[in-house]
Amino acid sequence: MNILELSIHCLVRKRTKSILLLSVVFVTSCFIYAGWACKSANVQTQTEGKQALGASFRMEENEADRHDRTAEAIKKLGGQNGSVDGSHIEQLESGDWMISHDNSFETLQMEDIETLAGQEGIAEYNVTTANIVVNPVNFVRIEDPDVDQHSDLLGVSLRGNMEMRLDFDVQNGNIEVNEGRMITSEDKDVCVISRELAELNGLMIGDKLEFNDRKKRETSKVYSAEIVGVYDTIHKITPIMYGDSYRSENIIMTDLRFPEKPQGCEGDPLYQYATFWVENVDEYDTVKEQIKKADINWKRYDFLDNTGMSDTMAENFGDLDEMSSMILILVSVSGAVIISLVFLFWLKSRIHEIGVFLAIGKSKVAIIAQMMLEGILIGCISFTLATVCAPVLSKGVADYLVGYQVKQQEEQREAEKGMTGGAGVAEYESEVVGVETKVTGKIILLSASSILGVIFIAVSSSCMLVVVQKPKEILSRMS
Incomplete structure (x- = not known):
């Protein structure tokens, strides 16, 4: 045997x-x-209530990669105060560490956006900035009189678009411009404000609003943007954070490059979303697969389709x-x-x-x-x-x-x-x-x-x- x-x-x-x-x-x-x-594993996510319409894709920052790049910056500094690769690390008197990032660290890369926009089958695209809180100089914002403003940033939110008509809130029908016009890629230093903000300040088309850095209200340079339109809120926009600085009536739409100026970061934009529309809806899946083969740093991004669905590898979803x-x-x-x-x-x-x-x-x-x-x-x-x-x-x-x-x-x-x-x-x-x-x-x-x-x-x-x-x-x- x-x-x-x-x-x-x-x-x-x-x-x-x-x-x-x-x-x-x-x-x-x-x-x-x-x-x-x-x-x-693949984790499918859906953006709540703010889904893009039509055959489109959206690119946004990948949180896990952001965490990895932060850890890498900390490692490079070796436990010392300093700045590297858009990250700033400082030890406070309490012994705790404070980490902050430049826009260059957070932003989508324009060269990657343009690479995807140039793929065959893409009809048009839009780039949207993060909501940047700035100080209103020559007008007042809308505030809730019953709310303690001590913890608020005491500003208004600027959101820049390459083409405002392609902004997700416009596409979803949350807002409509019924007076004046929307912002185009050819515009510079212009804005569209809410009906409520216009009525509170007696503003009209052609007036100019002034803004500066909320952190340096008395000393920073003041920038002005001409009002070219007034929007009406059809469906309430859910604030992205607590506080009147982020309430929907205080959201001011601008051209793509304006928000970085009063933020004190001129030349250093913060692009948060890039959306791409497919020319032929029947070729949606084919175009999607072709886009994924583009030579860009995919680790840095999440890529969502027009239903708000995203195939994100396990390492891109938390821990x-x-x-x-x-x-x-x-x-x-x-x-x-x-x-x-x-x-x-x-x-x-x-x-x-x-x-x-x-x-x-x-x-x-x-x-x-x-x-x-x-x-x-x-x-x-x-x-x-x-x-x-x-x-x-x-x-x-x-x-x-x-x-x-x-x-x-x-x-x-x-x-x-x-x-x-x-x-x-x-x-x-x-x-x-x-x-x-x-x-x-x-x-x-x-x-x-x-x-x-x-x-x-x-x-x-x-x-x-x-x-x-x-x-x-x-x-x-x-x-």
């Missing part, structure tokens, strides 16, 4: 212990599968990749420990069998090889069963992890409610509408390698019982 036949015979003969070991390895295999699948890695480590370590204990229990009940093998002249190496083969056979069966269950389990684990992250984000938003700050980045919240996991050939290979590794470590460690004992000791324990 060769070693394979002997291993199969031993597994069949000890059914209860084999089933116990099979169950442990099966559970370990399933979660290892899930861990690898979650690392390559999903990190959490998946933790699952793999925990499952692998705990699996190795549990399988070792089960095998140890198994070996203790096979002292008589091992003694017989030694008595007939079988070497320890041959005995351990048989044990290892038995473990591999168990692993192969468990792996096959786990492969069948992997898609469902992986989807469930990924859904749970994403749901957990969403809950954490909601709790964080609640904790930060009532606070203002930043430069008006982060316009709209995204809702997770689905998580897609695929068990690819690569995942199967990685999972198989991981499971075999766990089994090898577990069997090797448990077989130390045989290695450390002398044949005479083992034979003396035979009943």
